Amino acid sequence: MSNDEILVKKAQNGDYGAFEALVERYEAQIYNLSHRMLRHHEDAEDVLQKTFLSVFTHLREFRGESRFSTWLFRIATNHALMKLRKDRGLNLESLDGPVNIGEGDRPREIVDWSHDVTTTVERRELRGMLDEAISGLPEIYRIVFLLRDVEGFSTEDVAQILQASIPAIKSRLLRARLQLREALSGRLKETIPR
Amino acid sequence: MSRISFIHDHRHENVRPVLEAINAYVDGVMEPLLCKELEEHLKGCDPCQIVIDTLKMTITLFKENVEHTIPLDVHARLHRMLKEEWNK
Structure with missing residues (x-):
């Protein structure tokens, strides 16, 4: 037990x-x-x-x-x-069914900030960026991201929690991650040492 | 188009399977054959590598920086309310 x-x-x-x-x-x-x-x-x-x-x-x-x-x-x-x-x-009906991942989801910001971020950005500033990025996500994507990637539930658990199908959760998670990556890239590309 | 060949076609029309593949790769749930194929592709494709690295870091940053604290007054009101309910 x-x-x-x-x-x-x-x-x-x-x-x-x-x-x-x-x-x-x-x-x-x-x-x-x-x-x-x-x-x-x-x-x-x-x-x-x-x-x-x-x-x-x-x-x-x-x-x-x-x-x-x-x-x-x-x-x-x-x-x-x-x-x-x-x-x-x-x-809430918008939680049903998968979303159509398409051209609008194609990554636009192709800048590698992944190696420098924790050394070039102060923790407080970083938290502000993260808050701003996640606040900009529509609620139905935000809840999926929070449950799956922040709280650490499995995709199957998230589907159970939200009473949605696994494909619906997977496609929303993908869009949420891509939008957050895009939002952070827009901010963090300025911090890369030249 | 096979499931593997789309990786080589990612600069063109079909963005969805590429993004789904990248997502599966980030989660470590990609089929081994497809995974090997993607890793071969990454050796010669900076944009895909950058998207994967920044996607992974996006998830890591949220995991590591999200606070899990509760204001003391909120905690106190919750426990007072529950205690009252329990004692009814």
């Missing part, structure tokens, strides 16, 4: 300490994911609270058919996407 499974079992049997340990293990990840999706502190806190309230309410129904983390992130992304749909009119 994994640590999560042990804690879930204990929490299901009424151990508040185990429940609290689960919350502490994941609260920062959920808060930051929500904040990167909603770009607003209060909205992120709202999603965080709704997520763990849902976990609390439905914990007894959790049977371990998926990993606890997959189940938790599914709840969190549902709350975040619902908020985006309700408050900002995000079209």
